[in-house]
Amino acid sequence: MTRPNCSTDPVTVERVATAVEGLSEDIQSFAADLVRVPSVQGEERPAQQRVSEELESMGLSVREIWPDDVTGLKSHPEFSNDGQSYENRPNLVATRSGRGDGPSLLFNGHVDVVPAGDTDQWSFDPYAGEIEDSRLLGRGASDMKGGVAAMCYAVAALERAGIELEGDLTINTVIEEEAGGFGGSLATVLDGVTADAVVNPEPTGFDQWIANDGVSYFRVTVRGKGAHAAETDNGVNAMSKLVPIYQALEALHDERKITVHDELFEEWHEHTVSLNLGRIRAGEWASSVPDEAVLEARISHAPDETREKIHDVVEDTVREAAAGDPWLEEHPPEVEWFGWRGSSAKIEAEEPIVQTVRSIATGALGRESHPKGFPGGLDTRFFVNYADTPAVCFGTGAYNIHGTDEYLPVDELEELTLALALIAMEWCGYEVVDGG
Ligand SMILES: [Zn+2]
Known part of the structure; x- marks a missing residue:
């Protein structure tokens, strides 16, 4: 040529x-x-x-x-x-x-x-x-x-x-x-x-x-124990168990904003990568203790990060957020990678x-x-x-x-x-x- x-x-x-x-x-x-x-x-x-x-x-x-x-x-x-x-x-x-x-x-x-x-x-x-x-x-x-x-x-x-x-x-x-x-x-x-x-x-x-950026979708499923609302304390509220995980992922977003940089992205965006908590589904109605809570999110990774690394970071974050809670240690939250993934x-x-x-x-x-x-x-x-x-x-x-x-x-x-x-x-x- x-x-x-x-x-x-x-x-x-x-x-x-x-x-x-x-x-x-x-x-x-x-x-x-x-x-x-x-x-x-x-x-x-x-x-x-x-x-x-x-x-x-x-x-x-x-x-x-x-x-x-x-x-x-x-x-x-x-x-x-x-x-x-x-x-x-x-x-x-x-x-x-x-x-x-x-x-x-x-x-x-x-x-x-x-x-x-x-x-x-x-x-x-x-x-x-x-x-x-x-x-x-x-x-x-x-x-x-x-x-x-x-x-x-x-x-x-x-x-x-x-x-x-x-x-x-x-x-x-x-x-x-x-x-x-x-x-x-x-x-x-x-x-x-x-x-x-x-x-x-x-x-x-x-x-x-x-x-x-690369993009991945993931889903965290937390299980609880259902019970009648009048017997709330006999159940384990999956929604409540999700809260520390939600907060840990929010903190991960804040941390990655500060630690992950590629100047091509920051030329026009405040930060290079993001973690968006997009959707929560939990419980069926007001009168039962929810036995399951599901969070769906999108995380992006910079060109010099690998998808494997980002998956590990998310899974570690969820694991650490669950640590110390006897229920969650016995019923560990599941992380699933689903839907489209873009390199x-x-x-x-x-x-x-x-x-x-x-x-x-x-x-x-x-x-x-x-x-x-x-x-x-x-x-x-x-x-x-x-x-x-x-x-x-x-x-x-x-x-x-x-x-x-x-x-x-x-x-x-x-x-x-x-x-x-x-x-x-x-x-x-x-x-x-x-x-x-
Ligand atoms: Zn287009």
């Missing part, structure tokens, strides 16, 4: 910018069409169909990756599934071939969205895909149908500007990111889809997200792809752009951890994502399209073939 030395000159940048401007209505209407598809988990197909049509109209041939057909997916250590079927839920891959042997690049983005929640709380229809006051309105506008539209239209912009890349540029749209990405990006990686680098236009506010990942800010992204963001776009860590799961981790491929998130701002009244300024949609086209040129190498 030879990396052509090509600092994109201002005349060429202008040329691509003009192409993006000429496509502006198409980009907007494509993004709006995607918003009109309520592609929550399990319902991604129509959004993928719309992407497929658009890519085919640009002359690309689109291949589908079906999670059920991917060897090794369901036995993969990071795979977890909440029972959702993968029928009718393809991932898509389409490649615009380069003319030479320049480095290849892959744009990865998800078409699924989180549910809209109580639509009465929205001031517009979350799935109408309306554009008002230069804003695209609706669920997924910034997370991340705008990003998906931009990565597809980066290809159209290169075409329109008469630019050939030296390396291959692959567009990859996936399902299920919001639920962990197992049938989506993990399936894609295990299918063998890769490139020399990956850019994922999640809404990063034009920063570079180059690291993410952490981190690449260096000096990685060439990160430098390429930064140079376009600060140069051609004239933006401030910083390398950061994201305190949760990102699909880029699959490429970093299982395909040994540097992957970075870089996209528009995030406007009310996962909340009500999500939107995206259409200026940012175009700006991102331009940025992605330029990143591809800078990374893959290019030649202007059509003087146009």
Whole structure:
């Protein structure tokens, strides 16, 4: 692989910018069409169909990756599934071939969205895909149908500007990111889809997200002894027995806030990791002593911590909190790790792809752009951890994502399209073939 030395000159940048401007209505209407598809988990197909049509109209041939057909997916250590079927839920891959042997690049983005929640709380229809006051309105506008539209239209912009890349540029749209990405990006990686680098236009506010925390869910079950309320002291209240464990876990959160640091995360978040006590279930009604109390929580770990270590820390904390209580010593609380577990990942800010992204963001776009860590799961981790491929998130701002009244300024949609086209040129190498 030879990396052509090509600092994109201002005349060429202008040329691509003009192409993006000429496509502006198409980009907007494509993004709006995607918003009109309520592609929550399990319902991604129509959004993928719309992407497929658009890519085919640009002359690309689109291949589908079906999670059920991917060897090794369901036995993969990071795979977890909440029972959702993968029928009718393809991932898509389409490649615009380069003319030479320049480095290849892959744009990865998800078409699924989180549910809209109580639509009465929205001031517009979350799935109408309306554009008002230069804003695209609706669920997924910034997370991340705008990003998906931009990565597809980066290809159209290169075409329109008469630019050939030296390396291959692959567009990859996936399902299920919001639920962990197992049938989506993990399936894609295990299918063998890769490139020399990956850019994922999640809404990063034009920063570079180059690291993410690992995440685990756990459940602590404490058993008591049921009794009639009139005979309270004959029972053992499981809820009361849970209290010291609850407090110990709260203290663990406070301690880890102070002791675990990664500057990429603290660039914009108060702390690198967190332990969230999310749910308690105990007792059946007011008139019985509860015989069981269950606490569910989410703990994150920094890229330089291992999942095994974090599991040990939680289990030790629970054990120590129970120590000294004769009932709990005889009936030790159980800790179970359940549901999705996401690995952490981190690449260096000096990685060439990160430098390429930064140079376009600060140069051609004239933006401030910083390398950061994201305190949760990102699909880029699959490429970093299982395909040994540097992957970075870089996209528009995030406007009310996962909340009500999500939107995206259409200026940012175009700006991102331009940025992605330029990143591809800078990374893959290019030649202007059509003087146009
Ligand atoms: Zn997203």
